[in-house]
Amino acid sequence: MIQKLRVFLLLLFISTTTFAQQPLRLAVAGLSHGHVGWVFNRKEKKDMELVGIYEPNTQLADKIARQYKLDKKLFYTDLDAMLKATKPQAVSAFGAISEHLAVVKACAPLKVHVMVEKPLATTFKDAQQIAALAQQHGIHVITNFETSWYAGNQYVKQLLDSGRLGPIKKVMVNDGHQGPQEIGCSREFLEILTDPAKNGAGALYDFGCYGANLMTWLLKGKRPLSVTAVTHQNKPNIYPKVDDEATIVLQYASSQCVIQASWNWPFSRKDMEVYGATGYAVAVNDLQVRERLKGQQEKTITLEARPAPFTDPFSVLAQVVSGQLKLEEYDQYGLKVNLLVVEILEAAKTAARTGKTVVLRP
Incomplete structure (x- = not known):
């Protein structure tokens, strides 16, 4: 037996x-x-x-x-x-x-x-x-x-969730590069990025989406009260149909997020600054974080890369489909977060076009 x-x-x-x-x-x-x-x-x-x-x-x-x-x-x-x-x-x-x-x-x-x-x-x-x-x-x-692959962003969120930063007060997200043509995007990809119907907008959608995604993730799906945005064509001769510069302000009941999306940075960047009532943490890149907590001096931390499968989206997809990985309710990959991301982007586009702050429905 x-x-x-x-x-x-x-x-x-x-x-x-x-x-x-x-x-x-x-x-x-x-x-x-x-x-x-x-x-x-x-x-x-x-x-x-x-x-x-x-x-x-x-x-x-x-x-x-x-x-x-x-x-x-x-x-x-x-x-x-x-x-x-x-x-x-x-x-x-x-x-x-x-x-x-x-x-x-x-x-x-x-x-x-x-x-x-x-x-x-x-x-x-x-x-x-x-x-x-x-x-x-x-x-x-x-x-x-x-940015969902970045260990730095995960570390900052852990600081926030643990209460070591205090209640969140202000977030700055800076994303973009010198411009899709300037960095050598393919003809086919450039045609998408510079077509407002195919891409939604220019830098506003291409890189504004990162900040909207990160802030919605940090706040576990909380909706902003209002969205304000300014867009501009710094290079109309290169990008005549879409914006290449965008700044979005998301206002919440007790916090604010400023998203700087640009095709005019002198170099590629995807960094995030999170300021709480008692400390701050800056995810400089995927592996480096600068932090200052209450009663401490600022220090820089170098992290290990995220473990498998989180540095490869296809591995994430494979494990989600197989059931090996269950995404959190407000995961950066998830539908709940990304529905709100698109709503924020659309409100930002309206705000930039009209010059008026858009108040979101509760």
């Missing part, structure tokens, strides 16, 4: 281990987004299997196939046909932000989970439809933000 029990437990262990190691069947929808290369450059990791690629632009598809030495059999020019033929468990969307809703509409009825690049959508209406489809069909829709 004991021997039979041992054999049963061994078989159960092997079965469970095998199931846990099954790679995620992943398909890609769109190739124009500049971050798409990541999915083709992680062949050493075995947690996902690329089963299909949808891209209607055959010239772009050919270019990507050559660049990454991909089998042309993976490519489809019709999204529905690709989903039907390849039967993925999840799809990663790498087209224009305005296309996210169409991807979710195609995937949700098939119970295919979706990961999109930030932000979730270009309009709050689209974001609401995405959330409704996810709920109706029981799928995950997660939004990939680079």
Whole structure:
């Protein structure tokens, strides 16, 4: 009897281990987004299997196939046909932000989970439809933000949650770079970023979304009372259709967040300053934090990178789909946070256009 029990437990262990190691069947929808290369450059990791690629632009598809030495059999020019033929468990969307809703509409009825690049959508209406489809069909829709990989941001939030900073009073988030053309974005990606219909706006959406995401995460989903914003075209000769400079002010009952989103920084940056009533912490980058707590001098801390799977969005997606990872209610990847992010961005765009502060509905 004991021997039979041992054999049963061994078989159960092997079965469970095998199931846990099954790679995620992943398909890609769109190739124009500049971050798409990541999915083709992680062949050493075995947690996902690329089963299909949808891209209607055959010239772009050919270019990507050559660049990454991909089998042309993976490519489809019709999204529905690709989903039907390849039967993925999840799809990663790498087209224009305005296309996210169409991807979710195609995937949700098939119970295919979706990961999109930030932000979730270009309009709050689209974001609401995405959330409704996810709920109706029981799928995950997660939004990939680079700042969710940063150990520095996690450390600052731990300080805040532990009470060592005191109640949050002011947050400054600075994001951006010299400009998408200046840093050499591809022609296809540049076409998205500089099209207000496809990207939502310019720097306002491209980098303003980071601050809205971080502040909503820090405050566990709390809504701002109002949104004020100023945008400008410092380089209208390069970016004639969209803003390249944006400042957003989110006002809460007892705190404020200032988001500086720009395509005019002298270098790339993604940093966050959090000021509480009794201390402050500045996430200088992904691994460095400057902090000063009550009764102490300022000090700089160098952190280790976040543990797996949190430095790789595809590993996060694979574990979320398999059930190995359960996202927190107000996770940076999650729908609750990213619905509010899009609402904030839309309010900021309205505020900048009208020159008036937008008061959000309770």
